[in-house]
Structure formats: C-alpha cells, structure tokens
Amino acid sequence: MKKILIVNASKRRKGNSYALEQYVIDKIKDKAEVVDFRIGEKGVRVCLGCDACKRKDKPNCVQKDDFTALIPEIDSCDAMLILSPVYWEQFPAQLKAFLDRTYSFMSFSTPDLSMATRKDKKIAGYFFCGVGPVDVYSKMVENNLKSFTISGFTESKAYVAGNVNEPGSVMNNSDYIQVADSMIEWILK
Numbered sequence: 001m002k003k004i005l006i007v008n009a010s011k012r013r014k015g016n017s018y019a020l021e022q023y024v025i026d027k028i029k030d031k032a033e034v035v036d037f038r039i040g041e042k043g044v045r046v047c048l049g050c051d052a053c054k055r056k057d058k059p060n061c062v063q064k065d066d067f068t069a070l071i072p073e074i075d076s077c078d079a080m081l082i083l084s085p086v087y088w089e090q091f092p093a094q095l096k097a098f099l100d101r102t103y104s105f106m107s108f109s110t111p112d113l114s115m116a117t118r119k120d121k122k123i124a125g126y127f128f129c130g131v132g133p134v135d136v137y138s139k140m141v142e143n144n145l146k147s148f149t150i151s152g153f154t155e156s157k158a159y160v161a162g163n164v165n166e167p168g169s170v171m172n173n174s175d176y177i178q179v180a181d182s183m184i185e186w187i188l189k
Ligand SMILES: Cc1cc2nc3c(=O)[nH]c(=O)nc-3n(C[C@H](O)[C@H](O)[C@H](O)COP(=O)(O)O)c2cc1C
Pocket: 010, 011, 012, 014, 015, 016, 017, 018, 084, 085, 086, 087, 088, 089, 090, 128, 129, 130, 131, 132, 133, 164, 165, 166, 167, 168
C-alpha cells in the first residue's frame, strides 16, 4: 500500500481545502495509508536558518514541534498532496513556513544537495483562489513545488481552481472534481 501524505494549508474549516481533503480521504482510504497533516491545527514554527541540520546526514531539525515530528513521514511517503488557498498571489504564510522547514532535508555535501532517503516521490499541489489569474498562480505553484525536490519529491503536478471564494464551492464544479480525480489517480500510480 502506498503512503500518501495530505497537507492541508487552509484555516477555513468549511473551505475548499477542507472539503477536498475529505473527498480525497474518502476516495483513497481503502487503497492507501493516509497521513493527514492540517498545518493550521498544528505548530509549524519558522525555520531558524541555524544550519544545525547540516551537521547530520539524515533529515533533522533542532526545533521540537509538529514539523520535526513529521520529517520521517515526509521522508518515507510515496506522495504528498498539498491542498491550499492562494494568498496574495503566493503560498499562504503557513505553507511557506512548511516549505522553509524542508531545508532540514538539504545537504551541502551531496551532489544533488539532498539528504532525503527517497528521491522518487511525487508531489501534487491543488490550490484554490477567488479571482485569479489562475495561469499566473499555476506557474507560481509549479515553481514553488520545485523546491520540494530537495526533500525527495522529484515528480510534480500543480493545479489552481479559480472562482471558488465561496467556502467549499469547489465541490459544486464537476470539472474541478475531475481534475482532483486524475490527480488522485496519478499519486496512487
Ligand atoms: C489573506 C487572503 C489573501 C487572498 N489572496 C488572494 C489572491 O491573491 N488571489 C485570489 O484570487 N484570491 C485570493 N484570496 C481568496 C482565496 O484564495 C480563496 O477564497 C480560496 O478559495 C480559499 O481557499 P480555502 O477555502 O481552502 O481556504 C485570498 C484570501 C485571503 C483570506
């Protein structure tokens, strides 16, 4: 069974990320081991930039919080699915903090700059926005997902659903659900 890490970066409990998270879990719970991580309900501190992680040869962090506890799951999963709003044309701050903390996987002594155990993992980002432009936001998400290469996510797919300001409204759009279904299929493959 594949291990799928779902990262929900929204604080809006009736919002789109939460709605799609539930949809995805219902779809895959019998086919995969699911690790569900809601950043907004966890403590993920900002990266200290202290480089203490560079003194070891395994992903690690001196901070003791929910991100550090998640490092083994990030390292060992088959795929990570990020569900998140776009805030001010960018990753919301809580997701940026999560990304920054994956610096704990970076190595200065290996050619590929990574001390991840697995470097064959998939990452999918399904994002939501009120207005757009979705093509610009999609490029932003694609670019940011590339930084997860250091934590071993070498294959990526990104999608931004527009015009979903209304909480949970993604579920009313069959095209958006179809995209989610093919993303699920891809991460399970
Ligand atoms: C702080 C903040 C910033 C936002 N910035 C943008 C933006 O730059 N572009 C946009 O189209 N929508 C923006 N939105 C709207 C959200 O992306 C949109 O409501 C999204 O569906 C929220 O996802 P969620 O329901 O999963 O929380 C913003 C919302 C907030 C609260």
